[in-house]
Amino acid sequence: MRRCLVWLRHDLRTLDHPALQAACADPESEVVAVYLRTPRQWALHDLGTARIEFEQACLPSLQADLARLNIALVVAEVEDDTQIPAWMARHVVAWSITHLYAHRAHEIDEQRRDAAVAAAVAGHACHLHLLDDVCLVPPGRVLTREGRPYIVFTPFKRAWLSLLATVPAASGAPPPRRACFLDLDAVAAPPACAEAWVRFWPAGEAAALARLEQFIATDLSGYAESRDHPESDGSSRLSPYLAIGNLSVRQCLQAVQRSAGVDGRGAASWLNELCWRDFYRHILAAFPRVCRHQAFLRATDALPWRHDAVDFARWCEGRTGFPIVDAGLRQLREQAWMHNRLRMICASFLAKDMFIDWRWGERHFMRHLLDADIAANNGGWQWCASTGNDAVPYFRVFNPVLQSRRFDPQGDFIRRYVPELASLDARSIHAPDAAMLRARGIDYPPPMLDHAQARTRVIAHFRALRLLQTEA
Numbered sequence: 012m013r014r015c016l017v018w019l020r021h022d023l024r025t026l027d028h029p030a031l032q033a034a035c036a037d038p039e040s041e042v043v044a045v046y047l048r049t050p051r052q053w054a055l056h057d058l059g060t061a062r063i064e065f066e067q068a069c070l071p072s073l074q075a076d077l078a079r080l081n082i083a084l085v086v087a088e089v090e091d092d093t094q095i096p097a098w099m100a101r102h103v104v105a106w107s108i109t110h111l112y113a114h115r116a117h118e119i120d121e122q123r124r125d126a127a128v129a130a131a132v133a134g135h136a137c138h139l140h141l142l143d144d145v146c147l148v149p150p151g152r153v154l155t156r157e158g159r160p161y162i163v164f165t166p167f168k169r170a171w172l173s174l175l176a177t178v179p180a181a182s183g184a185p186p187p188r189r190a191c192f193l194d195l196d197a198v199a200a201p202p203a204c205a206e207a208w209v210r211f212w213p214a215g216e217a218a219a220l221a222r223l224e225q226f227i228a229t230d231l232s233g234y235a236e237s238r239d240h241p242e243s244d245g246s247s248r249l250s251p252y253l254a255i256g257n258l259s260v261r262q263c264l265q266a267v268q269r270s271a272g273v274d275g276r277g278a279a280s281w282l283n284e285l286c287w288r289d290f291y292r293h294i295l296a297a298f299p300r301v302c303r304h305q306a307f308l309r310a311t312d313a314l315p316w317r318h319d320a321v322d323f324a325r326w327c328e329g330r331t332g333f334p335i336v337d338a339g340l341r342q343l344r345e346q347a348w349m350h351n352r353l354r355m356i357c358a359s360f361l362a363k364d365m366f367i368d369w370r371w372g373e374r375h376f377m378r379h380l381l382d383a384d385i386a387a388n389n390g391g392w393q394w395c396a397s398t399g400n401d402a403v404p405y406f407r408v409f410n411p412v413l414q415s416r417r418f419d420p421q422g423d424f425i426r427r428y429v430p431e432l433a434s435l436d437a438r439s440i441h442a443p444d445a446a447m448l449r450a451r452g453i454d455y456p457p458p459m460l461d462h463a464q465a466r467t468r469v470i471a472h473f474r475a476l477r478l479l480q481t482e483a
Contacts, residue, residue, distance in 0.1 A: 013040040014106065014192065018047075018099075018113040019084075022144060022256035023069045024216040025076045027181040029142040030112040035080075035185035041192045043106065044077055046070060046201075047095060048088040055091065056120075056385070059378035061208055061347035066255045068214035070201035076216065078195050081188035086201045092124040096131035103137045106192065111137055114144035117292055118385060119299040146289045147260050148174045150296035153289075160297035162307075162400040167293070168286050181261040208381055211346050212251050219252035223263065227270045234277035241339075241350040242424040247281065250382035251348065253288075260285060291390030294400060301389050304370050306398035314472055316368035323371055325459060326361055329429070332458035334440060335415035336360045338428040345428070347381040352418055358395035359409035364465040366472070369396035397473065405473035408466045415441040431455050 015034035022028060023046075034042045053063055074084040089098050099111065111132055116122055129139040143149040153170050154160060161167035204214075212218070226247045230237070237245025252258040263285060267278050295301055306312050329337035329344070339353030349357070354376070362369040373392040377383045393399025397407065419425055422440035426433040431453055432440050439447065445457045 012107075013037055013110065014108050015040050015042045015110045015112060016099075016103070016106065016108045017042060017044040017082075018111060019044055019073075020046075020113065020116070020256075021066075021254065022114050022259075023066065023073050024219075024257050024259070025073070025080065025184040026216065026220075027183070027259040027262050028185075029144050029182075030114050030140075032182055032185050033140060033142060034110065034112045035188070038186070038189075040188075041190065042080075042188055043083045043085065043191065043193055045085045045087065045102070047098065048086065049091050049095070050088070051091040057374050057377040058383060059347075059380070061379060061381045062254070062383040064204050065208055065212065065214060065251060065347075065381050067201065067204040068209070069216070069255060069257060070204075072215040072217065074198075074201060076184075079187065080185065081191045081195070083191050083193040083195050083198045084201075085193070085198055092120065095124060096127040099128050100131040100135060103132045103135045108132075108137050111139045113139065113141055115141040115149075117145070117150055117296040119302045144256075144259065146292050147171075147178050147264060147285060148289060150293045153293060160293060161290075162294070164287065164290055164401075167290050168283070171286055171289060175264070178261060178264060181259060181265045208347050211348065212248070212381060214257075216257045219249070219257035220262075222247075222249060222252065223258060223266055227266045230277075231267070231270065231281060232275065232277045235280035236277075238280060239352045239418050241342075241353055242419055242421070242427075244350075246350060247284075248348075250384075250387075254382040254384045260288065287390075288387060291386040294390060295386040301393070301399075302385065304373070307393055307400050308398050310476060311396075311398040314476055317366050318368055318371075319365075322365055322459065323361075323367055325456075326357075326365065326367070326372075327375060330456050331360065332456040333360065333411045333415075334422075334425045334429050334432055334443070335419060336411050338419075338425045341428040343376075343379055347379060349376075349380070352414075354391060355395055356409055356411055356414050358392055359407075360411055362392070362396035363408045363469045364411070364460055364462060366465070366469050369393065369398060406470050408469060410462060410466075412442045412462070429455070 017030050017034050022030070025031065034040065070086060077084045087098070089095055102108070103111065113125070116125060125139065125141065132139055148171055153167060153174065161170065226249065230245060230247070234245060237243045249258060249263065253260060267282065294307070298307060301307055325331055327340065329340035331337055336357050339349050339357045342353065343349040358372055361367050361372045369392050373388060376388050390399060394401050397405040421437045422435065425440055432443060432455060435443055443455065448455055
């Protein structure tokens with residue numbers, strides 16, 4: 012009898028699930044799935060409460076979906092990844108498992124964990140099968156003519172687009188098993204979850220698919236124009252579902268192709284975002300140091316970053332005195348999510364204006380974002396800090412006031428998240444005058460720094476670093 016164990020990680024769905032499909036390929040095979048909680052590992056990787064709760068909230072509906080396929084979902088807990096090989100070995104023996112299936116991980120710690128699991132189960136005549144899932148084009152397949160990974164986005168995108176025709180179509184759910192060797196009624200239900208973010212992101216695969224369909228039907232055509240304007244909420248808001256695998260990136264691509272192809276302006280713009288998602292995952296796979304809080308451009312580690320806990324706390328709390336920055340950080344606190352344009356503005360402000368170590372901000376986002384993903388988060392922060400793989404030089408420093416006037420011209424987004432400024436007009440709300448605020452009795456801090464001076468300072472630091480490199 013062929014018995015298969017599907018190890019679920021960040022792929023909490025039944026549709027378009029390569030590991031599940033492979034386990035069910037033989038109609039006679041019996042299949043069980045497992046999800047392992049690892050609290051200490053989550054803490055080590057800076058995963059915060061929102062991200063963890065969102066993932067846990069998806070488990071009850073996933074267990075029910077799998078039960079309809081006669082597949083049990085076992086939810087167990089170990090302290091961290093070091094205990095997983097022994098857990099897998101024990102249960103491979105206890106359940107007479109012949110094949111273990113999972114999706115390939117690209118982070119360095121996770122790769123070592125999977126290698127340890129493969130060795131542990133191999134001793135019990137069980138083979139670990141790792142399949143590609145998280146990217147449209149798997150890492151290692153988008154290479155230069157010299158066989159090296161691309162380190163700049165635009166040439167990567169050209170090569171990536173040429174390979175999209177090779178992306179397999181999204182598949183449905185596998186056919187139900189005839190039986191399960193575990194008693195489905197006896198398998199414990201996942202622990203209850205507070206679902207604190209359910210009003211913004213209903214949990215589960217069905218909710219993810221509904222959001223994808225809504226976005227394609229109503230928002231995709233105008234995505235290119237609205238995506239950068241936080242008050243219009245023109246983003247897809249699919250990133251939390253993609254981060255935990257309620258939705259596959261192939262389903263996203265197929266939805267675009269099915270609705271309008273990839274030639275429309277909105278569709279092309281969204282496809283560009285999917286390409287960025289793949290790009291940062293490819294960088295992480297090819298350069299494992301970025302998993303370890305190290306700069307892609309190693310020389311930038313010599314920059315004299317500030318480590319001011321008081322100033323950092325003001326940034327975290329949204330009390331910088333720059334309304335668009337404060338609005339973004341307060342949105343993060345309220346929704347456990349932040350609009351992408353605001354992520355860039357807030358990250359640039361911390362790393363460039365405040366000149367605080369970008370890794371502090373990277374960690375803060377990982378601990379608070381519902382869609383926390385190490386590759387996208389690290390890539391975005393290094394792009395903003397000019398420590399990463401970016402064709403634009405270090406002198407790009409976002410002006411928060413100009414960004415505010417351009418992308419929130421009427422100040423509607425600011426009014427929503429910085430309500431103490433709601434009475435200000437569309438001109439003054441982006442950079443309120445301190446005297447006017449005092450006269451009106453508005454409790455809002457003055458700007459914590461002068462942007463022009465901060466810009467001059469950070470550029471000087473980067474130029475000094477370049478001079479040192481030249482002299483060396």
